[in-house]
Amino acid sequence: MKRIVSLLALSLLFAGCAEIEFGTPDTNPLRDPTLTDPVTLINERCTLCHDRSRIDMARKTRDEWTARLNRCQSYGARMDEVEKKELGDYLYIRR
């Protein structure tokens, strides 16, 4: 019985490692926790006035994204400067 338990513990340990190794960027536990996940930001802050499809459909240069984020911010979208940069980078390079 003891052996089964330790085997189980061992496999859980390995499962944990696999998760770290293969996690996608959005779920990677090694990601700097001081940075806010852009996908979460979009879902929480950008869907109050319009739905995600507006954002998902849009293709812009990096500068156009900054201009768009500034515009939505002027309408009332909440984001600080770090979040704005993270969002702009993400929206620009996604897909």
Ligand code: HEC
């Ligand atoms: C306070 C309301 C509000 C919030 C919150 C908001 N937006 Fe907008 N957004 C608008 C309005 C109003 C329009 C349409 C008018 C316009 O084009 O300026 C729009 C249009 C858009 C468009 C389509 C026009 C284009 O340039 O392609 C995109 C993309 C967009 N918003 C992205 C975002 C993102 C990303 C966020 C989150 C950071 C966000 N919005 C949050 C008000 C908002």
